[in-house]
Amino acid sequence: MSGPLLSARALALRFGPITALDGVGADLWPGEVLAVVGESGSGKTTLLNVLAGRLRPDAGHVWYREPDGHVADVHAMPPPVLRRLHRSDWGFVQQDPRAALRMDVSAGGNVGERLMAAGARHYGHIREEAARWLEEVEIDVARMDDRPGTFSGGMLQRLQIARTLVTRPCLVFMDEPTGGLDVSVQARLLDLIRTLVRRLGIAVVLVTHDLAVARLMAGRIMVMQRGRVVEDGLADQVLDDPRHPYTQLLVSSVLAA
Amino acid sequence: MKGYNFAYLDEQTKRMLRRALLKAVAIPGHQIPFGAREMPLPYGWGTGGIQVTACVIGRDDTLKVIDQGADDTTNAVSIRRFFAKTAGVATTTRTVDATVIQTRHRIPETPLTEAQIIVYQVPQPEPLYKLEPSRAETRRMHALAEYGAMHVKLYEQVARYGQIAISYDYPVMVNGRHLMAPSPIPAFDNPKMHRMKALQLFGAGREKRIYAVPPYTDVVSLDFEDYPFRAGRAPHACALCGDTASYLDEVVTDDRGGRMFVCSDTDHCATRRERVA
Amino acid sequence: MTLAISVRGLGKGFTLHLQGGVRLDVLRGVSFDVHAGECVAIAGPSGAGKTSLLRSLYGTYRADAGVILVRHEAAVVDLATADPRTILAIRARTLGYVSQFLRVVPRVPALAIVAEATDMGGAGLERAAEARARELLLRLAIPESLHGLAPATFSGGEQQRVNLARGFAGAHPILLIDEPTSALDAANRATVVAMIREAKAAGRAIVGIFHDETVRDAVADRVHEVRPLREAA
Numbered sequence: 132m133s134g135p136l137l138s139a140r141a142l143a144l145r146f147g148p149i150t151a152l153d154g155v156g157a158d159l160w161p162g163e164v165l166a167v168v169g170e171s172g173s174g175k176t177t178l179l180n181v182l183a184g185r186l187r188p189d190a191g192h193v194w195y196r197e198p199d200g201h202v203a204d205v206h207a208m209p210p211p212v213l214r215r216l217h218r219s220d221w222g223f224v225q226q227d228p229r230a231a232l233r234m235d236v237s238a239g240g241n242v243g244e245r246l247m248a249a250g251a252r253h254y255g256h257i258r259e260e261a262a263r264w265l266e267e268v269e270i271d272v273a274r275m276d277d278r279p280g281t282f283s284g285g286m287l288q289r290l291q292i293a294r295t296l297v298t299r300p301c302l303v304f305m306d307e308p309t310g311g312l313d314v315s316v317q318a319r320l321l322d323l324i325r326t327l328v329r330r331l332g333i334a335v336v337l338v339t340h341d342l343a344v345a346r347l348m349a350g351r352i353m354v355m356q357r358g359r360v361v362e363d364g365l366a367d368q369v370l371d372d373p374r375h376p377y378t379q380l381l382v383s384s385v386l387a388a
Numbered sequence: 389m390k391g392y393n394f395a396y397l398d399e400q401t402k403r404m405l406r407r408a409l410l411k412a413v414a415i416p417g418h419q420i421p422f423g424a425r426e427m428p429l430p431y432g433w434g435t436g437g438i439q440v441t442a443c444v445i446g447r448d449d450t451l452k453v454i455d456q457g458a459d460d461t462t463n464a465v466s467i468r469r470f471f472a473k474t475a476g477v478a479t480t481t482r483t484v485d486a487t488v489i490q491t492r493h494r495i496p497e498t499p500l501t502e503a504q505i506i507v508y509q510v511p512q513p514e515p516l517y518k519l520e521p522s523r524a525e526t527r528r529m530h531a532l533a534e535y536g537a538m539h540v541k542l543y544e545q546v547a548r549y550g551q552i553a554i555s556y557d558y559p560v561m562v563n564g565r566h567l568m569a570p571s572p573i574p575a576f577d578n579p580k581m582h583r584m585k586a587l588q589l590f591g592a593g594r595e596k597r598i599y600a601v602p603p604y605t606d607v608v609s610l611d612f613e614d615y616p617f618r619a620g621r622a623p624h625a626c627a628l629c630g631d632t633a634s635y636l637d638e639v640v641t642d643d644r645g646g647r648m649f650v651c652s653d654t655d656h657c658a659t660r661r662e663r664v665a
Numbered sequence: 666m667t668l669a670i671s672v673r674g675l676g677k678g679f680t681l682h683l684q685g686g687v688r689l690d691v692l693r694g695v696s697f698d699v700h701a702g703e704c705v706a707i708a709g710p711s712g713a714g715k716t717s718l719l720r721s722l723y724g725t726y727r728a729d730a731g732v733i734l735v736r737h738e739a740a741v742v743d744l745a746t747a748d749p750r751t752i753l754a755i756r757a758r759t760l761g762y763v764s765q766f767l768r769v770v771p772r773v774p775a776l777a778i779v780a781e782a783t784d785m786g787g788a789g790l791e792r793a794a795e796a797r798a799r800e801l802l803l804r805l806a807i808p809e810s811l812h813g814l815a816p817a818t819f820s821g822g823e824q825q826r827v828n829l830a831r832g833f834a835g836a837h838p839i840l841l842i843d844e845p846t847s848a849l850d851a852a853n854r855a856t857v858v859a860m861i862r863e864a865k866a867a868g869r870a871i872v873g874i875f876h877d878e879t880v881r882d883a884v885a886d887r888v889h890e891v892r893p894l895r896e897a898a
Contacts, residue, residue, distance in 0.1 A: 161752065167573065173431045187660040210528075210532070214532060214534065218534075218536075233540065236540055236550075237544060237547055239543070239547060240540050240543045240544050240547065242539065243543055244536055244537065244540050245536070246538060247536040247543065248534065248536025248537075249536070252539070252612055253612060253615050254543065254546050254612040254613075254614050255612045255614050256617050257543065258547075275547075276547050318771035318772060319772060320772070321771070322393055322770065322771055322772040322773060325770075347770065349748075350753060351749055363553055364727070364749055365724065365725075365749045365752060365753065367724075367725045368724065368725055368727055368749075371720065371721075371725050371726070372679075372725060372726045372727055373725070374680070375682075376682035376683070377680050379681070379683050380682075380683060383683060
């Protein structure tokens, strides 16, 4: 592999009078975890959606290096190609698992969906794979045929992780995956994501406002403020030697990052 | 009938319907929107089927109408009378004599021919309806042939019941391309749609959609490799004609638990009995 | 002798934007060399910038001036100007860091923390990595009964020893060590001294901060003094 998996240059996007992205660039290498941090309204979720091709920028480009080495412009991809990418080689983990899961479908069905979308037609094999992934995310296989409505918040989020990773994506976008969870539940989920991501060599763009999450998960951190990247570098550089006033403010506002 | 055009609908409406039908035939299984008219019967009683029949029927046609396989139920009788009155066409209860068959919930047991058209009444034309609430999204799913979600439904069936327990409106792939709702016919009838010699037309009045399966088109019921599609029927012989292969209705005969199984296709049953007699 | 690290004119300061933009210089004109198989102790009074120097050498603090040349595999790389990916590669294969405190990752057992640091990736090597991790933990007197537990509940000394085991688990040619024995008893201190000596004998270059003068005298070949800049100014 030569070159980044995902590259963005000069991204700009305005929502009316609001500047959501202003000259943002980023490179993500295979297997790398990049955290995008900033307060709400800093443009980090917008950036995530633009990188993932879910939101079109006013200007700038996002390139994705396909497994065969061909580099494709994400926003020039025909919709079916992009949708297929999102169901196979890419993944998207949302903050609210209820919005991503099928709440009227069993846990096993939720995990199996991407396999079936990719053409799996053997029930036994789909079920085996779903069971394996439930184990991976520490959900009791006995709960496989239960609907997610009976699951706790942490379980729901782990189910979303299993559902996303079942096709072994090489790139996963995560939007505040631990937001809204209890601290103890957060720790378990973070550790799980961290372990899976490392073992499977998945590249991750992680949006979070929580610097402790960024430190634990990410190799590199980008700090965003008002649609601009004000600072980026290795996670320990940004958190232990913050240079930009805004980064210093963020770091000093945290109890123990 | 005086004061009305042939077969009730005005010619402009029929032309609109026929244009939709031509499109539907050109893209087997694909739903075509059309401007459904108010009909002199309520939604759910076959307004879609009647409009399709009205635009394909001619003076020389012979019409048969069945509801749940029977020619003598209220809905079937009403629709047959409606066309007898408004179009003056011949009607029949015999499948072999009919050139146009309008049906609700069944396909006749007697194999249809190239000279026949079968018109299905459809309450819900969208097979992804219960899986995806957004119509815009289901249209995209059809456009891109993204049908993984449908298999999720089948997966749930096997997970819950140990088999695919969809007994009617069992989803099919048409021409290897479009996922289609076969209307609420029993899964037992699905294999009859596959490479049928007759033209199959589907009308959904309330949902304002028309779709079609041209003759000799592949119609395959969705399934899993290890849980293949099976057309089920009650494991009995017809109490009247003794058929062991036809689709049966269970009829309650008294209030003490008495019941019998009889052919749901009344013409099929009567023909067999005549032959024996 | 092969030069492992060569520092020339290293300068580092902090601008505290939240305190009216106060400029705090901590390192200026720092120059020294460390060769393979050699241990250099950083000495100086409290607040002189010893830890800041070590963090600069690791790339955590981004240098304002000077160069930090590091022998990384066949090449010599200036860490002060290297891009993040190069720094990560250097940390993965060349430059190890034993910090003063263990940054505990929730739920990850001690054995896994150390095994992960052996950098023995790939299928089939997990057992080898675990064996090496177990050996190191036992040597640092972490009993087997604790290996499967997350160190969050360990005592300060135990955490420090897990941290040391992790630091020594890899095969980094250069090790930066910050106060390795501050919370250790005499027996464990002796173990650490022995481990540092073995590392030197194996040709690893070591830069360390050792408060304990006996430990320092036992391991250091040379001492590099740093002085507080505000005093000097």
